[in-house]
Amino acid sequence: MRGERRHQVRLDDATEVLVASGLVDTDYVAAQLGTTFATVQEAARAAVAAGDVSPHPLFEAQWIGRRRSWQRLGQHPVLWYVSERRRRNRISPHPLVDPRIIFAAYPEARHHPYGALSYWLSVSGGGTPLPTRILPRKVSWATYRAAAIAAAADWRAEVVLERPELVGPTPALPDRLTTSPAVTVVMSAQDAGPLVHQTVASLQAQTLTDWHLVAVDRGSLDDTAAVLQGVAAFDDRVTVVREGRCGHAQALNVALEHSTAEHVAFLPLGREWLPEMLEELLAHAHHSGSSAVLAGVGAVGRSRLELVGGRPVDLATALLRRAAIKDVGGFDETLGASVERDLLLRLTRDQEPLPVDVPVLRRPDPVPHGFGDDWRSAVLERQLVDWDAAAARKTSEDLVSHVLPVGPEPRRTVEWLSSVPRDGSELILVGVRLRRAHHVLAASVAAVIAGARFVSVPATVSMSAALNAGIAQAAGSTVLLVRPEAMPPRQPIAERLAEVVRQPDVATAQPLVVDLDGVVLSAGARFSRGNPHPELFLAGLPTSDAVRIGQSTVAAPAAPLVALRTDTAVALRGVSPRFHSVLAETDLGLRAERAGLGRSVVVPDTVITSRTPYAGDEELIGAMGSLRASVESLPDGVPGAHDDRAPDLLLRAGLEVTDQRNRRVSADPEDRTAPSVLVPELVVRPVDGIRESPPRLRWAVDIAAPAAQRGDRWGDTYFARSLADALERRGQHVAIDRRDARERDSRDFDDVLLVLRGLDRVTPRPGLVNVEWIISHPDMIAPEEVAGFDLVYAASTTWSARMTREWGSPIQPLLQCTDTRWFHPDRAEPDTGPALLFVGNSRGVYRYAVRSALAIGADLTLHGNDWTEFVERDQIASGGVANEEVGVLYASAGIVLNDHHLDMRRDSFASNRLFDAAACGARILSDRIDGLEETFSGLVLPFDNEHELARLVQPPYDAFPDNETRRRIATRIIAEHSFDKRAETLIDDAVRLLLARR
Template sequence: MRGERRRQAQVRYDDAAEVLVDAGLVDVDYVAAQLGTTFASAQEAARAVVDAGDVSPHPLFEAQWIGRRRSWQRLGQHPALWYLSERRRRNRIAPHPLFDPRIVFAAYPEARHHPYGALSYWLSVTGPGAALPTRILPKKVSWGTYRAAAIGAAVEWREEVVRERPELVGPAPALPATLGTSPAVTVVMATQDEGPLVHETVASLQGQTFTDWHLVAVDRGSLDDTAAVLQGMAAFDDRITLVRESRCGHARALNVALEHSTAEHVAFLPLGREWLPGMLGEMLAHAHESGASAVLAGVGSVGRSRVELLAGRPVDLATALVRRAAIKDVGGFDETLGGSVERDLLLRLTRDHEPLAIDVPVLKRPDPAAPGFGDDWDSVVLESQLVDWDAAAARRHSEDLVSHVLPLGTEPRRTVEWLGSVPREGSELILVGVRLRRAHHVLAASIAAVISGARFVSVPASVSTSAATNIGIARAAGATVVLVRPEAMPPRQPIAERLADVVRGGEVAVAQPLVVDLDGVILSAGARFATANPQPDLFLAGLPTSDAVRIGPCEVAAPASPLVALRTDTAVALRGLRGRFHSVLAETDLGLRARQAGRGRSVVVPDAVITSRTAYAAADALIGAMTSLRASALTPPPDRAAELLVGAGLEVTDQRNRRVTVDPEDRSAPSALVPELVVRAIEGIHESPPRLRWAVDIAAPAAQRGDRWGDTYFARSLAEALERRGQHVAIDRRDARDRDSRDLDDVLLVLRGLDRVTPRPGLLNVEWIISHPDMITPDEVAAFDLVYAASTSWSERVSREWGTPVEPLLQCTDTRWFHPDRAEPDTGPALLFVGNSRGVYRYAVRSAFAVGADLTLHGNDWTEFVERDQIASGGVANQEVGVLYASAGVVLNDHHLDMRRDSFASNRLFDAAACGARILSDRIDGLEETFSGLALPFDNEHELARLVQPPYDAFPDNEARRRIAMRIMAEHSFDKRAETLIDDAVRHLLDRR
């Protein structure tokens, strides 16, 4: 039976290799570069790919790029085979960031029917000179150029990260015939949210030539599949024990693992590290021969003696073997320290006994001191203490260049996003990779190689984010440097030049943007320090971004941001980020040191905004970093928070402390008290004119996903009109509607679209129904204090039927962008439609194409319904749409079915009418009364065909249309609607009091 299964497996193995070859997805040179060997044929290389697992068969295929859901793992397939077999989904999957199947299908429609998909087809019909089908690169790059870069990157990865150096291994003493305990070594591992690293790391342990070991892996409450993967491996190897703990500090997890150990010696294996096969055997042999309490191995900069440790050499416990009794004697790891717990343990261990230092490699990494390696890297690549700051200070820096330094996180997509977002003119991007996995390393290095202004620096040793940042600072060529942590998302609008302008004057040392979370709520506007509490607080955290904009650029005690800008000479003079801060509060410490050194102050720039993918810091990391910040004894400037908040219409009523703890259920868990301001809104209703705080709630999602929604444009114009009348307005997209700071507002104005919103107790709750009347129910309307609807007839009917007053308030237009002077009439497209498809073949567009009209179509998501050459663009900036409306022969419009039935006139009607455009729309009540002949209905295609023909006799002439447009602007502007809303809100609030 077993033989039969082996035979079937071999058949599948051979079939898999043949499929890869047939699909043209085996690049022999690329596979050879990754595996460090040569192949006689494509079939041989394909078999090696299937056998190796984590090896890419082709430079334009990368498993890490085709989605988070690893379906091939569940099926036991190689990812390339899974991709080739997924015919239904494959055409929608990009197998690589530089290969977009949509571009291929546009150029080669027949590629949709290729048995192996767009990539295989494209490779079969193009050559090395063909431009890569991608939108990421700023200019065209040939396939041959990128292929050479990818092969070079794979060779470098193998040389720097994987290559073993057996010629450097000295002879090890023989192991004694009997060892003191069995198992002889307990291997300790602390894990948290690192599931993808489990298999490779544990496999390097299972591959040891010495097999009498016991692995104790303590999972620190992982939110991903880390614990599940370890549990699965433990089910097949009884030498593995998984211990589950709640979220806790790294030192606590290591101590828990030590409590479960029974062996005489202890070794430490962090996830993401891999031992050479002889590591445990050689280390144990040295330990028994010498009797040393600690054996420290490794070459290059790793500290292997007490003198080296005290001098600041980096500590790497993955290269250590320690007697368990010695660890017990010194009390284990110090759980009160936020960082450097490994260094602290070794310093206590070596206080009385010098460790045995052996100069042999035990990790799968190169020797930085070996010939041919250190010449190119000098000492910059390993740890912040080894950066040659004097050499960095001597470098010439260009005033015309802004250098971005980005240490890479674990997600390749984030790296590619930054590669595609940094402006090429006047900017450079330095990517610093720390012991990256193959996929991430090759992607970063190869794409950076073909993008002007991008550089990739690989660090084969395990160093902190701060140390990696310092390595990038030392290589910066620009006079301004922007330091970026991996959690910072690329800004939607370029902000580097804006921040650079702030720090160029000399009075400002560090500038940070406004930091928001994924919901669009402020995460940090810098750090503030209370007089009675040395811990930092995040200024403006939890408030809407509009409050920061009202305050404007301002001085803060120090930055608290995953992205900061400063002069490169300042960063070099301060010796970069301090190693005691792994990442959290590193920028805060930098800003305080800059101020103390007389380099200038720290400033937050609220019109520059970035989004952080994560909360500012996990509790354990924050507590440790605050301990280090306290120990630095830096003096922050006086707190100006109360003064600044007045500019946002807020006043401070009290200060309190908030407890941050690793485990809220355990009072003995590490914790810290963080200062927190208690604020309230300054009452403005009795001012002249009255001033209120408004929260405008819309259904659009946060960030770039919701930027193109019509609700977003509508809310922005309304907010600006309200603010021109002295109001304070925050726009909350659906993700931010539960922010706690809404309690500081006076009015909640819901622009009712797709989402039903629950009124906020204590506020004046106002609902303006501008679309989707079918979704409105009587109980929803009854829950609000004031209700408006963008339809006169519907308002009258539901008021009568439901017994709740609903006031008519039609949609409107922004007269700054929509007016008849935007363009000369009839100088633009003959027939125009501007709008997204919304997933349906819209009535107006379908009718226009059915009659053969010369329609100019702008909008997203139309390719499912019309040919690509029938789409003029994917969208037009809202400020420029008025130019098209004013110049068009006829503007087309239509409505959702329920809006048409209940006569909810769309915003497009008011925009086009304000431009004096001729408008054809589906029929709704009130067109003539509101638009005076500018908007005519059409009931079928024949009417449409007649009405779109010049000379447009059914419409008023140019002069009459201009007069009507001026009336529309006067009666149906956002400013007019803002007056109504303010008057009604003030009246109701005064009546309530």
């Protein structure tokens, strides 16, 4: 009683705080629970008691983060959120709520007792735009609220599913069964009280009445346990076992300890069986003697091959022999979400499960919109789409349709929704039996974004079936099939891929696929003679090799994003249901070529990043088993093996094929009897470019910038790109490796490792010419680091000479430089732009030049990121300027400001900004370093304090040379300090070292 009283107090406290915060929307809670409330207090209490229910359309606990602090503390998520006074101002409680926008408009919101969202709701009306930047246009609060309530109601209607009746002979039950009860039904329950009655009612309606339900309550914070006890009071076939907060696997094992029947079934809360379910499964089990009888919708794994291949497991449609479960040790409590799959794989190691066709799940009412009257056939994977109707649909040539089955992570869905191009594209999200939070977020956000649609498939079908459902809804003449692991591209690629597949001889096109480190995962599939398993072309190589090869034909696509004409996809009847996910697109490309619809092409100037490897070993083995059957049915054998262009393509990247081998991929490398496949691999080596004239080397340029968008705005990235372009113009093969990619194995194919020394220390690569160019942060350099490189340069003449004397290792001076494509005097007319200009990021400090300029009240134009901590927003002209356009600002400015890190200033490391601005003929004011006059001939003047700065920034700038003189100096800077000039030096020195080694 004492525990129940404490729970009641917690419930009352949470309800009170929830109402006071204003984060309760009665209609929204009612839509989720399928009821109505007379007061906001009733709605708040129901939301707290129900567990996984959101109290407000703009609050979603699942969005806040992976670390569920409120669960550890035993709090309701809203109560935790409003009590986190310091952290909550940095937490976004919903994808469409950005606290920074609220604080910018209402600074007083920082001090609201319940946080930014509560304050915003208190001062906003229905017409107020949502405080978000991710939507392509402004959306009012009332518009989104209506969409969220509708999405919640739809989710409620689709909580329970129907399994269509399948035709198949079912044996009769024996007259006498071995045990009574005949079946123990196991249920693991936590915080799902509203689902109890409906779920148990479907069990009580079974034609087989000799069952025993063991329901384990996992420490529910709502009334789940009480509702179960109420059911048990009126039905002695129900036993309730109360446990603390524990894992799903532990709860199932506890339930199994209370079972006495020969067979065990599993009924999760929220599922409803059709009346014949248990009787027919039990008849099959007794007739066959099988330890595992598996039914379910077509996408559910019902054979060991399908299970190993990655098809989902659904124990709600299974009947298992209790003794067999005991023999394999029950559920593995050390695992997470894969416990059911793991048990079935162990249970069927020596005996194939019995796949059966029986009616399983109840039909939802009403039928979900979009599937017509033929609902029973629509849920089945192979009958999910009316392909004849899809073929008759009219599509638009001006539109590209993205079809994306929604994955398990809401943030990934929102990323795609916020990245939909404004014109010419649509995004079709296909949800397959989603959790409440994900379903409502996806459906509601899609509803308020033009060009986005949400299609719900309320059945457990595979990703292939979900893709097919989306293809049938596509309005564009080109369709992009996207798997959830594909991240939205950093640059638009849809129109480029659409342009390729519009070519008459092209059926499918894929972008270059890279991993999170920026290394190639796949440039398509290639096949070797006699092996039906594909190799991922160019896997492990830098992206520069793929770009150098260019657009090319491959045997088939192998990517989490593939483009094809919509009519091609319809003609092929979509993606084959034999494939759960990976290699489905490969099979699609093979079938397209076999049907004479065109070839497959990889387009390396379009790039996507995959969050995961292409496939896990078990998933790949299962998928290759399905693909093998498809390949071996081809009249000409293995596709592309007779005309394998891979060796010729690799030569374009400076690599030659020397041999071919097979790599064994095994589900269990320790067990030689475990399922495995042999995957072909080309053995390559770099072409000996040193003997060419002029010499052609492979360079790996290593920089400290992180991968993907995080590192795009780093100065190191711009510097490396300009240097790589200069080296490429001189016939070199160059890959830029950001810090995440520096361990790639394919570095062994390179000739030179060039480290642009920034924040990270890099270990030299044995066998390569190792070169370090110290362009910043000299304080971080140690003598032993320098001694490990074959060549060392530094962007300071004085520091190079001093360290050479002190450390005994030669360090050559090599100053920074400028990209003359973007920086030269003709970019703009002098004195037509900002009077005083600074272009650069804050780097987390209030930089000397900016602080000094604002202190004297100068008219400063500031471009860059991360300045809001130090200056007012209205003092920031922009968050940054494209590197190609910075030269226009420099050439037109009255004065350009510059400063250095303290160690760079002390050791006279002239910054890259000085060379860029000087190449434009700009007047430059900088903190003092040695060598300014010698290098820049009066274009750069130092200032030591604010008084000097105030004097020098005043027109007519008499301290600087006139326009004509500045132009002449800029011409000399371009001739002596360009990236092309530095590339000549680097190539000459590297070639000299390589020749000396030989």
